Amino acid sequence: MRPVSRPVILTGDRTTGPLHLGHYIGSLKSRVELQHTHKQYVLLADTQALTDNADHPDKVRRNVLEVALDYLAVGIDPALSTICLQSALPALAELTMLYLNFVTVARLERNPTIKEEIQARGFGRDIPAGFLCYPAAQAADITAFRATVVPVGEDQTPLIEQTNELVRRLNRQIGRSVLPEARAITPLIGRLPGVDGRAKMSKSQGNALPLSASDDEIAAAVQRMYTDPDHLRASDPGRVEGNVVFTYLDAFDPDREAVAELKAHYQKGGLGDMVLKQRLTIILQATVAPIRERRAALSRDVDTIMDILRTGVQRGREITEQTKDEIVAGLGLFSL
């Protein structure tokens, strides 16, 4: 019997800050599940982080270990997943350079994700070239690991489209399917709003709960959350839509039935915000506590983390170099 090979996932995070509950619910939690059914590569994307952080390399460096700690603390298991440091895999840079010859500047500029992010970052014409080129770098990442499944947010699907364009272009020129196309999977639970109710939880906006948050920090953040501004008395009927506390309960409360009942009760009237907030506080504290504790324990053992990174890089090098060699041979380029 031949072993059935598992589908390959590539996922990862830019190393620009420690991860938070938004990352946990949006991606980390599912990675912990997916690693049992998929061959999963998790990329510490420090090279990509530099594309808009050239002035802050220290921040990018510092957060390599922070994000690695987050990964291990949530349960990404280096025996099941391969944690790879992007900058330690030269084949990714080499493939990026190669792919940049197969994509026009105009096509990169048309990428909706790039367009939006250029606007969001206020780059205008002063966009760093590395930032414009990052769709090619992402295509290099995805294809180097031969990933067929890439979990992304809704707004990132154009990047997967562009990757597949490059894959088809290369396969056509090579004359056979050297590279597989990739499929974007988007998380079941949409983007978690910040604790202030704004659309996105983000460290830079100060509305994030990090995975190292203490019980008090969690309680205080929940305490400040918006519910229904018209729900002044517990006896009043309340609104569930746009109610940040319910959004969080939907994301974190494992007891779906209980949440459904709470919603009905709240809408009818007679359910106070404090009851909801206490419930959410307990649930978030129970979610974060074991992560925080594992994180604290691991952070005292940097040697182990470094060993895990080294092992991951070694495995990552094997697959990425192999892919690069196949493309070089397929295109008929020179090799020594």
Next chain:
Amino acid sequence: MRPVSRPVILTGDRTTGPLHLGHYIGSLKSRVELQHTHKQYVLLADTQALTDNADHPDKVRRNVLEVALDYLAVGIDPALSTICLQSALPALAELTMLYLNFVTVARLERNPTIKEEIQARGFGRDIPAGFLCYPAAQAADITAFRATVVPVGEDQTPLIEQTNELVRRLNRQIGRSVLPEARAITPLIGRLPGVDGRAKMSKSQGNALPLSASDDEIAAAVQRMYTDPDHLRASDPGRVEGNVVFTYLDAFDPDREAVAELKAHYQKGGLGDMVLKQRLTIILQATVAPIRERRAALSRDVDTIMDILRTGVQRGREITEQTKDEIVAGLGLFSL
């Protein structure tokens, strides 16, 4: 006594075709001299060649060996110069990726060399991203070898300017001179016109004499050369300016005095074109014959060429990896 370290030169050629007499007179000849006084790296620029040859990787591959043969045949000595294959040095790709974050798209588009070449190649908006980015790649090449002297054509000096901008930017951020600035040197003898008199000798224009040209090919090419269209009889006074045969004599005839006398005689009248052409034919045949013969002998021993390339790549890796490590450390990036 400490040995005085020699200035470092980086030079090289895109591997898009065998080299010709224009290369010989414009750069190869001086490399053979410079290798005695400088530490010289000669780059087989196959990665750069791909920036506008993505559709023709076979051409780029084939010409790696052709150009290497040309180098050895003209007397570039692997014991004195290091011949490096660009695609075999991953640090160059890694440094390019890094540098792209320190230069804006607008700045790349403003580079006069890039502007002209985009126009010359008819790219318009469909310029491959790799082509737009090549000034950053060239900066990576120059700085990775810590070159301070870069021989270039007049039209290429903006690329050295852009390299030095990046050098200053990185040194400023790092807080010390990790990278040296480079100085462009332009050849004493200007660009050699094609045998048809057009401004540039170029294989693609069919007006080039390759370094493997036979005596007959040389004689035929000289025979077809324009002299002075108004110089109908040997007894007529003739013009020297714009006279392709004299341009070639200026470039190749080692006897400056004799050439000066010929010019005077020609201008006065009484000197026929055939005398000049015979002289030029003999000089070009004498220049090319030993190169052609060494080239033919070497081409029967591909193993030796491959060994030379491997040795060069090994030396090239040492210096380029070391530079990359210093920049990574200087910027405070993560390293395992």
